[in-house]
Amino acid sequence: MRERRLRWPIARGLERTLAGQRLQAVERRAKYLLLRLERGTLIVHLGMSGSVRLLAEATPPRPHDHWDLILENGQALRFHDPRRFGSLHWTEGPPESHPLLAALAPEPLDESFDADYLFRATRGRKLALKQLLMNSRIVVGVGNIYASEALFRAHLSPRRAAGRITRIHAAALVAAIKAVLSEAIEIGGTTLRDYVNAEGTPGYFSQKLFVYERARQPCRLCRTPIKQFTQGQRSTYWCPSCQR
DNA sequence: ATGGGCACCTGGCTGC
DNA sequence: TGCAGCCAGGTGCCCA
Numbered sequence: 001m002r003e004r005r006l007r008w009p010i011a012r013g014l015e016r017t018l019a020g021q022r023l024q025a026v027e028r029r030a031k032y033l034l035l036r037l038e039r040g041t042l043i044v045h046l047g048m049s050g051s052v053r054l055l056a057e058a059t060p061p062r063p064h065d066h067w068d069l070i071l072e073n074g075q076a077l078r079f080h081d082p083r084r085f086g087s088l089h090w091t092e093g094p095p096e097s098h099p100l101l102a103a104l105a106p107e108p109l110d111e112s113f114d115a116d117y118l119f120r121a122t123r124g125r126k127l128a129l130k131q132l133l134m135n136s137r138i139v140v141g142v143g144n145i146y147a148s149e150a151l152f153r154a155h156l157s158p159r160r161a162a163g164r165i166t167r168i169h170a171a172a173l174v175a176a177i178k179a180v181l182s183e184a185i186e187i188g189g190t191t192l193r194d195y196v197n198a199e200g201t202p203g204y205f206s207q208k209l210f211v212y213e214r215a216r217q218p219c220r221l222c223r224t225p226i227k228q229f230t231q232g233q234r235s236t237y238w239c240p241s242c243q244r
Numbered sequence: 245a246t247g248g249g250c251a252c253c254t255g256g257c258t259g260c
Numbered sequence: 261t262g263c264a265g266c267c268a269g270g271t272g273c274c275c276a
Contacts, residue, residue: 007252007271031270048270049254064254083253085270100272127247136271143269193256195269233249235267 003066007047007087010067014090018042018069029096030104030140035069040092042069043100047085053078054198077198108141108177115171122162122170129165130158131232133177142177145190145212148237150176152210157243158236183208211237 004010021037028034033052035042044052057068057076067088068076079086091098106113121138122129132138133147142150151158153176156169165173184190189203192213196202206213210220214237215228224241 005253045270047253048268050269081253082255083268083270085252125246131247134270145269190269192269232247234270 001067002061003064003084006066006081006084007045008089010088011090014088017090023071029101030107030136031143032095032101034095040090041095043087043089043091043095043098044079045087047081047083047087049083049194050079050081050086051194051196052198053080053196053200082194103137105135105137105139108139108181113139113174113178115167115174118174119165119167119170122165125162127162128158128231129156129160129162129173130236132162133173134232134234139177141181144234145192145209146177146180146184148212149180149210152237152239152243153180155243158231158238160244211239213237 001010001015017040018037021039023035023037025036026033027036031045033044033046035044046052055076055078057070057074059076059078061068061078062080064082064084065078065080066084067079069078070076079088089098089100095101106117118139122132125132127135130147130151133142133150134144148158150173154169154172156165156173184203184205187204187208188197188201189195190205190209190212191202192206211226214226216225218224219226219239219242222239222241224239226237227240228235228237230236
């Protein structure tokens with residue numbers, strides 16, 4: 001550990017707890033990485049600017065390389081996070097019961113996230129559709145980029161009150177979310193500035209974005225200039241002609 | 245229960 | 261050139 005002050009301070013003595021334990025599986029729930037060890041689970045969140053790299057243990061640390069998980073093959077899993085919005089937690093119980101994970105909604109690519117579920121989840125909600133999509137008690141994994149992109153593909157306005165969509169809209173939106181996320185995963189995610197995977201390679205989905213960070217540029221479907229505004233302190237991008 | 249706003253933090257870019 | 265101001269892949273928590 002070089003810097004314990006992340007979003008929450010890294011627990012004292014964690015090194016001692018982890019030492020000697022074999023890594024048994026790597027899983028994920030929402031945006032939490034779950035490293036299953038022999039006596040518990042290491043829960044890692046990358047925040048907005050975090051990344052993990054698999055490197056030779058002797059690789060000199062760069063600024064903002066906050067901790068290493070040193071493996072017995074001479075490599076290290078190295079956590080890098082300039083903004084320190086990420087976090088690291090240890091739990092010996094089932095990770096799905098951890099306070100940060102216990103109340104999470106379905107995974108977007110799970111079959112339980114379907115039109116019927118989203119339609120019911122939106123009933124009575126006055127919140128704007130885009131903000132609802134980013135609520136982890138409705139669905140997880142849909143961040144600021146993919147919320148704008150999915151709404152574009154579903155032809156729905158980010159400002160529309162969530163409770164005012166039809167069952168048909170819910171079906172279109174669910175399909176759009178699943179498509180956007182699947183396509184992005186397929187090409188390694190969206191690198192805007194500094195995201196890299198464990199091998200250090202960026203993702204290429206930024207080349208496939210229809211609206212995100214395209215303010216004033218022509219819509220790729222209708223040529224109308226893309227617009228930007230703020231919802232819940234986050235930038236939203238949309239095409240006022242394609243999306244209603 | 246719901247929704248709004250703030251907080252955490254650093255770096256890069258813009259414009260005066 | 262220097263510096264203030266603004267913006268950025270997230271999400272937990274407090275308050276009305």
